[in-house]
Amino acid sequence: MREKIEGYVEHIVYRNEENGYTVLNLSAGKDEITCVGSFQSVHEGEYLEAEGQYSTHATYGQQFKAEQYWIKIPQNGLALERYLGSGAVKGIGAALAARIVRRFGDDTLRIMEEEPERLAEIKGISDRKAREIGEQMIEKSQMQNAMIFLSQYGISLTLGIKIYNQYQDTLYRILRENPYKLAEDIQGVGFKIADEIAGRVGIRTDSEYRIRSGLYYTLSQASAQGHMYLPKEELLYRTSELLGVEREVLGKYLMDMAIDRKIIMKEENVYTSQSYFLELNTARMLQELNIVCENAEEGIEKRIAMIEAKDGITLDIMQRKAVAAAVRNGLMILTGGPGTGKTTTINTMIRYFESEDMDIFLAAPTGRAAKRMTEATGYEASTIHRLLELSGVVEESSANVRFERNEDNPLEADVIIIDEMSMVDIHLMHALLSAIVPGTRLILVGDMNQLPSVGPGSVLRDMIRAKAFPVVELTRIFRQASESDIVVNAHKIHAGQTVSLDNHSRDFFFLQRNDVRVIQKVILTLVSQKLPKYTDARPQDIQVLSPMRKGPLGVESLNEILQRYLNPPGPDKAERENGRGVFREGDKVMQIKNNYQLEWEIRGKHGIAAQRGMGVFNGDLGVITSINSFGELLTVEYEEGRFVDYTFKQLDELELAYATTIHKAQGSEYPAVVIPLLGGPKMLMTRNLLYTAVTRARKCVVLTGSADTFQAMIDNQTEENRYTTLSQRIGELARD
Numbered sequence: 001m002r003e004k005i006e007g008y009v010e011h012i013v014y015r016n017e018e019n020g021y022t023v024l025n026l027s028a029g030k031d032e033i034t035c036v037g038s039f040q041s042v043h044e045g046e047y048l049e050a051e052g053q054y055s056t057h058a059t060y061g062q063q064f065k066a067e068q069y070w071i072k073i074p075q076n077g078l079a080l081e082r083y084l085g086s087g088a089v090k091g092i093g094a095a096l097a098a099r100i101v102r103r104f105g106d107d108t109l110r111i112m113e114e115e116p117e118r119l120a121e122i123k124g125i126s127d128r129k130a131r132e133i134g135e136q137m138i139e140k141s142q143m144q145n146a147m148i149f150l151s152q153y154g155i156s157l158t159l160g161i162k163i164y165n166q167y168q169d170t171l172y173r174i175l176r177e178n179p180y181k182l183a184e185d186i187q188g189v190g191f192k193i194a195d196e197i198a199g200r201v202g203i204r205t206d207s208e209y210r211i212r213s214g215l216y217y218t219l220s221q222a223s224a225q226g227h228m229y230l231p232k233e234e235l236l237y238r239t240s241e242l243l244g245v246e247r248e249v250l251g252k253y254l255m256d257m258a259i260d261r262k263i264i265m266k267e268e269n270v271y272t273s274q275s276y277f278l279e280l281n282t283a284r285m286l287q288e289l290n291i292v293c294e295n296a297e298e299g300i301e302k303r304i305a306m307i308e309a310k311d312g313i314t315l316d317i318m319q320r321k322a323v324a325a326a327v328r329n330g331l332m333i334l335t336g337g338p339g340t341g342k343t344t345t346i347n348t349m350i351r352y353f354e355s356e357d358m359d360i361f362l363a364a365p366t367g368r369a370a371k372r373m374t375e376a377t378g379y380e381a382s383t384i385h386r387l388l389e390l391s392g393v394v395e396e397s398s399a400n401v402r403f404e405r406n407e408d409n410p411l412e413a414d415v416i417i418i419d420e421m422s423m424v425d426i427h428l429m430h431a432l433l434s435a436i437v438p439g440t441r442l443i444l445v446g447d448m449n450q451l452p453s454v455g456p457g458s459v460l461r462d463m464i465r466a467k468a469f470p471v472v473e474l475t476r477i478f479r480q481a482s483e484s485d486i487v488v489n490a491h492k493i494h495a496g497q498t499v500s501l502d503n504h505s506r507d508f509f510f511l512q513r514n515d516v517r518v519i520q521k522v523i524l525t526l527v528s529q530k531l532p533k534y535t536d537a538r539p540q541d542i543q544v545l546s547p548m549r550k551g552p553l554g555v556e557s558l559n560e561i562l563q564r565y566l567n568p569p570g571p572d573k574a575e576r577e578n579g580r581g582v583f584r585e586g587d588k589v590m591q592i593k594n595n596y597q598l599e600w601e602i603r604g605k606h607g608i609a610a611q612r613g614m615g616v617f618n619g620d621l622g623v624i625t626s627i628n629s630f631g632e633l634l635t636v637e638y639e640e641g642r643f644v645d646y647t648f649k650q651l652d653e654l655e656l657a658y659a660t661t662i663h664k665a666q667g668s669e670y671p672a673v674v675i676p677l678l679g680g681p682k683m684l685m686t687r688n689l690l691y692t693a694v695t696r697a698r699k700c701v702v703l704t705g706s707a708d709t710f711q712a713m714i715d716n717q718t719e720e721n722r723y724t725t726l727s728q729r730i731g732e733l734a735r736d
């Protein structure tokens with residue numbers, strides 16, 4: 001039940017400076033109430049009104065959880081003295097507070113606000129200080145008023161403070177005239193919040209601001225779906241649906257927005273300016289790197305032969321071609337499916353450049369992929385983010401990341417090799433290219449048939465389609481059929497051929513089951529018993545990959561079931577409820593968005609940090625090691641012993657990960673993978689998706705469900721259609 005309480009802040013028991021989480025004692029008449037919540041700035045002695053609910057904490061007993069609060073500066077002498085003495089006003093300490101209150105009594109507050117110059121009558125306060133105190137008081141009461149005003153529109157305190165800091169006094173005008181400006185200026189306010197405020201303020205649905213903001217929002221939504229632009233008609237259609245405004249009305253605003261350079265229109269395609277220039281500049285930088293390296297010609301073949309002899313391998317003609325192309329060109333792309341010898345080729349390239357004393361950097365888009373690259377090459381590989389030296393001051397989305405390595409401070413390497421290029425989105429590609437000077441060789445390696453990157457663009461495919469850069473495609477499968485049916489079948493799936501499901505294989509199995517419950521049971525037995533034994537792995541290393549989130553075979557249900565059996569509740573395991581279920585110590589979890597600001601540390605003896613860093617990324621897998629309800633912290637251990645503390649408020653960035661979607665598994669590999677397949681929407685159940693799922697497994701893949709669904713997926717060549725024009729931009733520049 002929602003209740004309202006009020007009283008003086010007696011004592012601040014605990015405060016987390018970072019997120020404002022506070023435990024305080026409130027003195028309300030005769031009662032003392034323990035009150036917890038996120039208080040931005042509360043001081044002892046202040047009079048607090050709070051709305052929220054009582055709850056009972058296992059250790060700390062009854063406490064009041066504040067959801068909203070208002071601070072009142074106390075009026076009477078003693079409370080006022082305490083308030084002022086608590087450091088609430090800069091420049092006033094306890095002793096000075098006592099003197100001020102002794103002098104002005106109950107009139108203190110009025111004097112401080114209205115006649116602050118009179119404070120100078122007190123010893124220890126100069127004219128200047130008096131003025132400063134006055135300004136602070138005005139600021140405080142303005143902020144207070146602003147918060148009250150904003151709370152009418154359902155704006156939370158944290159957001160309210162951001163809004164106030166951005167606009168100060170002009171906030172009233174902005175809110176009344178154009179709340180959509182908030183969506184442009186303030187992180188955390190999107191079109192939806194702005195539109196809700198606009199509705200309450202009474203702004204017309206066909207107002208110019210609303211339409212412009214709606215058009216822009218639709219474009220950003222498209223970008224979140226992977227597109228770089230929308231065709232004009234589609235943009236108008238989607239925006240008209242969103243705003244409930246006729247399509248005909250919208251068109252004319254596009255022109256205005258183009259004049260303001262908010263958007264760019266080209267051949268009936270509409271881009272945000274940012275998207276347009278991302279593609280254009282990426283194309284330009286690629287062209288600049290695309291040079292033929294002089295005096296590389298001599299003895300390439302001979303040197304490759306020498307390396308082959310030394311390493312005891314014989315490269316295939318295409319592999320040799322790839323190494324030579326990497327030596328000759330400033331930019332080259334190596335593509336091929338699993339087992340076609342990409343890694344072997346990279347290794348030979350590395351030996352080649354090593355023999356020329358060149359500095360070589362290796363990187364991949366995810367931590368897991370980088371680790372695999374390190375293992376396969378024996379050469380240290382890092383994530384692209386780490387290579388570019390992600391710097392601390394960044395905003396949340398990948399679009400606003402800042403790197404230490406950029407055009408002013410480029411990477412000092414002779415050769416840069418990037419693996420798993422299919423996962424690199426346009427933002428990361430742009431950042432990478434910005435940090436590379438022409439003359440440095442860039443070698444991009446990836447499988448263009450994997451699902452496209454999570455972020456916008458389809459960089460690798462677009463580059464290959466542009467036909468403007470040297471590309472070598474490896475098609476011969478080196479891994480023998482007897483050795484790996486995973487690889488052979490993946491290629492068959494890609495080629496649309498029939499895959500034998502007779503289970504005469506050592507690493508590729510199909511268990512035909514048509515009942516959902518039976519399939520769930522099969523999955524459970526596979527993960528908890530059979531596969532760990534068969535592949536010599538731990539149950540948490542076996543990954544269940546589902547095409548979908550919802551439904552009895554979707555990620556959500558499967559996680560619930562797997563959690564129940566693999567990590568049941570126990571007296572020694574702390575838990576934390578969240579909206580979607582429960583997190584428990586020992587659970588396998590996944591970070592589900594890029595968070596460049598989240599800190600990790602590698603803990604040495606006695607839990608002392610031995611190394612620190614920033615950034616946890618979409619798809620990173622870890623295990624919950626502890627849940628601390630008092631400190632409201634949940635700790636996850638990620639690979640390489642990186643520990644990350646999440647406040648309870650950040651838990652929406654985590655999900656149980658016994659099962660994950662195939663999309664989330666891109667670029668990752670697991671010893672063994674289990675894939676349930678039983679019907680599903682045609683849009684989703686594609687050949688591409690099946691191919692990506694199967695290629696995630698290193699030692700063993702088990703599919704379970706309906707063979708018809710399996711075949712239907714092989715036959716379904718629908719591909720996600722991304723609106724991108726990187727290849728056109730490359731083409732235009734190449735013609736110039």
Ligand SMILES: Nc1ncnc2c1ncn2[C@@H]1O[C@H](COP(=O)(O)OP(=O)(O)OP(=O)(O)O)[C@@H](O)[C@H]1O
Nearest residue numbers: 314315316337338339340341342343344345478479
């Ligand atoms: N020219 C070659 N001659 C003989 N064997 C080869 C050759 N090239 C690669 N192989 C072998 O084929 C297998 C797959 O090669 P590699 O790991 O380089 O492929 P990949 O494309 O990187 O595969 P994946 O993406 O699945 O890791 C390895 O066992 C490798 O030793």
